Amino acid sequence: MNYAEFKKITVLHMKNNSQEAFTENRKDIRVKKEKTVVKNLERIFDATLKIGNEKGFHAMSMRDLSEETGLSMGALYAYFSSKENLMVMLQRNGRDSFQQILEQSVDKDASPLENLRTVIKTHLFMSEAMQPRFYFTYMEGKNLNKVEKKVAVEHELLSDGILVKILQEGQKQGIFKPQNHSLTTALIKATLNDWYLKRWKYAKLNVSVDDFAEYLLSIIEAFCLIQPLPENTQSHQAG
Amino acid sequence: MNYAEFKKITVLHMKNNSQEAFTENRKDIRVKKEKTVVKNLERIFDATLKIGNEKGFHAMSMRDLSEETGLSMGALYAYFSSKENLMVMLQRNGRDSFQQILEQSVDKDASPLENLRTVIKTHLFMSEAMQPRFYFTYMEGKNLNKVEKKVAVEHELLSDGILVKILQEGQKQGIFKPQNHSLTTALIKATLNDWYLKRWKYAKLNVSVDDFAEYLLSIIEAFCLIQPLPENTQSHQAG
DNA sequence: GTCTATACACAGATAGAC
DNA sequence: GTCTATCTGTGTATAGAC
Numbered sequence: 149m150n151y152a153e154f155k156k157i158t159v160l161h162m163k164n165n166s167q168e169a170f171t172e173n174r175k176d177i178r179v180k181k182e183k184t185v186v187k188n189l190e191r192i193f194d195a196t197l198k199i200g201n202e203k204g205f206h207a208m209s210m211r212d213l214s215e216e217t218g219l220s221m222g223a224l225y226a227y228f229s230s231k232e233n234l235m236v237m238l239q240r241n242g243r244d245s246f247q248q249i250l251e252q253s254v255d256k257d258a259s260p261l262e263n264l265r266t267v268i269k270t271h272l273f274m275s276e277a278m279q280p281r282f283y284f285t286y287m288e289g290k291n292l293n294k295v296e297k298k299v300a301v302e303h304e305l306l307s308d309g310i311l312v313k314i315l316q317e318g319q320k321q322g323i324f325k326p327q328n329h330s331l332t333t334a335l336i337k338a339t340l341n342d343w344y345l346k347r348w349k350y351a352k353l354n355v356s357v358d359d360f361a362e363y364l365l366s367i368i369e370a371f372c373l374i375q376p377l378p379e380n381t382q383s384h385q386a387g
Numbered sequence: 388m389n390y391a392e393f394k395k396i397t398v399l400h401m402k403n404n405s406q407e408a409f410t411e412n413r414k415d416i417r418v419k420k421e422k423t424v425v426k427n428l429e430r431i432f433d434a435t436l437k438i439g440n441e442k443g444f445h446a447m448s449m450r451d452l453s454e455e456t457g458l459s460m461g462a463l464y465a466y467f468s469s470k471e472n473l474m475v476m477l478q479r480n481g482r483d484s485f486q487q488i489l490e491q492s493v494d495k496d497a498s499p500l501e502n503l504r505t506v507i508k509t510h511l512f513m514s515e516a517m518q519p520r521f522y523f524t525y526m527e528g529k530n531l532n533k534v535e536k537k538v539a540v541e542h543e544l545l546s547d548g549i550l551v552k553i554l555q556e557g558q559k560q561g562i563f564k565p566q567n568h569s570l571t572t573a574l575i576k577a578t579l580n581d582w583y584l585k586r587w588k589y590a591k592l593n594v595s596v597d598d599f600a601e602y603l604l605s606i607i608e609a610f611c612l613i614q615p616l617p618e619n620t621q622s623h624q625a626g
Numbered sequence: 627g628t629c630t631a632t633a634c635a636c637a638g639a640t641a642g643a644c
Numbered sequence: 645g646t647c648t649a650t651c652t653g654t655g656t657a658t659a660g661a662c
Contacts, residue, residue: 179627204530206445210656223628225657290526291443301587330592331602338581339574346573348540353569363570371609418645427645449638461640462646470638 149266150358154273158249166190169241176233178226185227191217192227193238197280205235205288236296239285243303246274250310260318264368267310268336269361275344276357282344308333315372324372332372339364388505389597393512397488405429408480415472417465424466430456431466435477436519444474444527475535478524482542485513489549499557503607506549507575508600514583515596521583547572554611563611571611578603 166189170182179185195216199208210231214221228234253270254263275282289300311333318324343350343360350360369377405428409421418424434455438447449470453460467473492509493502514521528539550572557563582589582599589599608616 181627184627204443204445206443207530209654211654220629221656222630222658226627231656287526287529291446304588328592328594328602331594331599332606334581334585334588334592335578335603335606338585339577341581342573342577346577349543349573353567353573355567355570360570363567364574367571367574367606367610371606420645423645448636450636459647460638461648464639465645 149269151273151276151356151361154269155277158274159277165242165245166193168245169193169237172240173228173237176229188217188219188223188227191219192224192234193241196234196238197284200284200288201280205284206291232293235288235292238281239289239292239296239300242278242281243285247303247307249274250307254310254314260314260321260323261369261373263314264311264318264372265365267314268340268365268368271307271340272343272357272361272364275340279344279347282341286341286345304337308337311336318372323374325374327372332368336364336368388508390512390515390595390600393508394516397513397516404481404484405432407484408432408476411479412467412476415468427456427458427462428466430458431463431473432477432480435473436523439523439527440519444523445530471532474527474531477520478528478531478535478539481517481520482524486542486546488513489546493549493553498562499553499560500562500608500612502553503550503557503611504604506553507579507604507607510546510579511582511596511600511603514579518583518586525580525584543576547576550575557611562613564613566611571607575603575607 166186169189170177170185177185179188192213195213196205196208199212199216210221210224214224217224228237250267250270253266255266258266289297292300308330312329315324315327315329315332319326319329343357355363405425408428409416409424416424418427431452434452435444435447438451438455449460449463453463456463467476489506489509492505494505497505528536531539547569551568554563554566554568554571558565558568582596594602
């Protein structure tokens with residue numbers, strides 16, 4: 149699987165986030181016509197991500213948001229009860245489907261190595277397809293209240309668990325070395341996050357998301373596999 | 388070298404940051420008595436890092452800062468011309484000495500492998516010793532103005548250059564594989580940053596900074612070295 | 627369901643006494 | 645060199661017309 153193939157398959161699941169947000173927040177939203185809500189929530193989310201990533205969520209004023217969405221301030225407050233509530237909605241939205249897509253990408257009949265490759269690519273490709281959302285979630289997560297922060301941490305541990313389980317299974321099957329799989333996973337995650345956090349660097353290095361995936365996987369395999377794979381024919385020569 | 392040893396050697400260089408800030412910003416600071424400036428700048432920096440890391444720099448009001456430092460708002464503005472100026476001072480402060488310490492840690496007579504180990508540990512240990520500063524710089528860097536953002540990027544590339552050079556030298560000497568050293572470096576940096584960005588995770592995993600260093604290095608060596616080292620005797624068994 | 631107009635709290639910043 | 649008091653702009657949020 150490469151990014152182009154991934155996009156064809158999964159892009160449909162991901163665009164329906166505001167529909168999901170409607171059902172999740174129905175009771176807090178004053179507007180009742182579903183079609184209107186879905187349309188405007190999408191505008192509000194997109195605008196918030198755009199402005200928020202440009203100058204930070206806190207620095208974004210409701211007047212900024214009003215201008216970017218084309219909705220008046222009065223109208224905006226029909227869709228959320230406070231600015232903080234908007235932040236919480238955005239942080240929650242998409243998390244469950246993200247986790248779901250990751251879990252579904254695991255194939256019980258496939259080898260741990262195949263699953264490792266699939267999960268890492270799926271994670272990477274999703275962050276590529278929804279870069280503004282991932283960036284926003286990472287950078288603004290620290291400003292959440294205690295409860296929401298805890299929820300965020302639990303989700304992260306849940307998603308880490310997918311990789312840990314694959315590494316453990318690989319060890320059981322005798323193809324991965326016995327190592328600290330939680331720590332390996334943490335380090336893998338750090339590099340996966342870097343892809344959407346430091347776009348400018350990878351653009352400068354002229355590295356595509358497919359390049360990135362293969363390179364990262366070759367590192368992981370060099371470290372985890374007992375039986376090293378034959379050297380890749382394509383050269384990774386430095387620039 | 389482990390963290391305890393590092394701290395003994397280098398801690399002196401790092402605590403004099405406000406002294407450095409005095410000479411760098413002398414012309415913008417209204418107060419002229421050096422001793423007073425150094426003392427109060429340190430309080431201001433510490434307080435800004437503390438509050439900034441708790442709720443974000445933008446959300447910190449000057450009244451918050453006044454309370455935390457014990458200085459009045461009027462007094463605060465004798466040390467910087469605006470809130471943004473305070474941010475810029477904080478971002479600049481320590482960067483040069485960070486780069487310097489990293490560069491000085493490289494030993495021309497040592498092998499590339501030794502230098503790789505030293506630089507990575509130095510980076511990691513410095514971020515451990517000054518975690519609030521590193522966290523703040525990373526998280527608030529995106530809110531800088533264009534010029535300062537560019538400076539930050541250039542500094543990052545400069546510091547990446549140290550590792551790239553070591554990897555290239557290792558390849559030249561025939562002990563590292565020919566690879567995309569810039570990309571390897573980017574991925575190493577991503578994991579190094581994770582150490583101070585995701586403290587909660589490594590605390591939960593019960594991983595010390597020395598554990599982290601050794602584990603990361605074992606991954607890098609597995610990927611980069613042509614001649615693999617003999618397996619470590621200490622087990623990395625997962626918990 | 628969306629708008630305009632406005633309330634009012636709080637932000638950053640400064641003047642001038644001490 | 646530091647303080648208190650205050651200016652002025654901007655922030656979030658809402659009331660009430662349409």
